[in-house]
Amino acid sequence: MPRLIEQCDTRSHGLSACLDMLSVGFDPEDEISLDNASLALRRLSNDRNFLGDLLIEQLKQNHHEGGHESGYGPQAIILSPNMGSFFLRANIWPSEDEACFRASGAKTFVYGIPHDHNFSFLTAGYFGPGYLSDYYEYDYESVAGCKGEKAGLRFVERSALTEGKLMLYRAHRDVHAQLPPQSLSVSLNVMHVDPAKGWYDQYGFDLENDAVTGILNPTSTECFLRCAIGIGTKEALNFAEWVGKSHPSDRMRLASYEARSRLLDKAGRDVLWRQAEHSGSIMLAAEAASRRAVL
Numbered sequence: 001m002p003r004l005i006e007q008c009d010t011r012s013h014g015l016s017a018c019l020d021m022l023s024v025g026f027d028p029e030d031e032i033s034l035d036n037a038s039l040a041l042r043r044l045s046n047d048r049n050f051l052g053d054l055l056i057e058q059l060k061q062n063h064h065e066g067g068h069e070s071g072y073g074p075q076a077i078i079l080s081p082n083m084g085s086f087f088l089r090a091n092i093w094p095s096e097d098e099a100c101f102r103a104s105g106a107k108t109f110v111y112g113i114p115h116d117h118n119f120s121f122l123t124a125g126y127f128g129p130g131y132l133s134d135y136y137e138y139d140y141e142s143v144a145g146c147k148g149e150k151a152g153l154r155f156v157e158r159s160a161l162t163e164g165k166l167m168l169y170r171a172h173r174d175v176h177a178q179l180p181p182q183s184l185s186v187s188l189n190v191m192h193v194d195p196a197k198g199w200y201d202q203y204g205f206d207l208e209n210d211a212v213t214g215i216l217n218p219t220s221t222e223c224f225l226r227c228a229i230g231i232g233t234k235e236a237l238n239f240a241e242w243v244g245k246s247h248p249s250d251r252m253r254l255a256s257y258e259a260r261s262r263l264l265d266k267a268g269r270d271v272l273w274r275q276a277e278h279s280g281s282i283m284l285a286a287e288a289a290s291r292r293a294v295l
């Protein structure tokens with residue numbers, strides 16, 4: 001499960017003091033940096049007013065200012081822009097009794113979707129009893145990332161992110177399946193930012209079968225590639241062929257094969273997926289074999 005951080009400081013500070021303290025950057029692999037970020041987050045979580053004040057301010061300004069842009073939904077409140085190596089975020093965790101939960105369903109709030117993370121982050125329970133998680137660990141290096149592949153998940157425990165609890169979720173190691181809290185809860189996060197991490201996969205898991213269900217973090221590059229191949233210009237197809245053969249990301253290679261296969265008839269798809277089977281990538285070969293099996 002995520003690493004529990006003992007950080008008993010009782011002082012508190014607001015958002016700007018927290019950002020000042022974090023201005024040296026955040027590297028979760030460096031114990032000194034981790035200690036500094038943990039202390040900054042502990043003091044922020046000790047400030048019982050800053051988030052309520054900020055929300056009231058945002059409600060007043062809502063129609064005038066957009067706030068920090070993010071790819072997250074309304075569950076996440078972005079507390080800082082990207083500061084280079086981190087950004088700050090608050091997350092709202094509705095209980096089953098909340099109208100938004102009943103209207104939008106559990107999956108909207110990532111409940112019941114077992115996953116790992118392709119980034120590390122510090123989290124603190126800020127308000128309420130906290131979401132529950134079933135925690136697992138696994139070895140990222142031993143997983144190629146094919147759908148249905150054995151994941152080797154090891155169950156650790158079920159626990160709640162209670163008020164005051166501080167933890168480090170470790171990229172590619174900690175897996176959790178979240179359940180709604182007993183009542184509305186809020187957590188605060190220091191999210192590690194590393195542009196290279198976008199190329200690493202975040203997986204979904206099937207707990208019953210101890211299997212990978214797929215990649216949860218498709219990139220915009222992959223989406224653009226699929227669109228370009230669909231449009232089908234000569235340049236796009238030449239580029240797609242290079243991506244399929246040589247791109248460092250297996251996910252991009254798979255996207256290239258998938259998009260090109262949609263342009264072909266059954267015999268053409270068989271030839272294309274056969275090439276993918278001999279691509280030298282374990283993940284791509286397994287995906288290609290399963291595509292050929294259903295042709």
Ligand SMILES: [Fe+2]
Nearest residue numbers: 115116117176
């Ligand atoms: Fe998560």
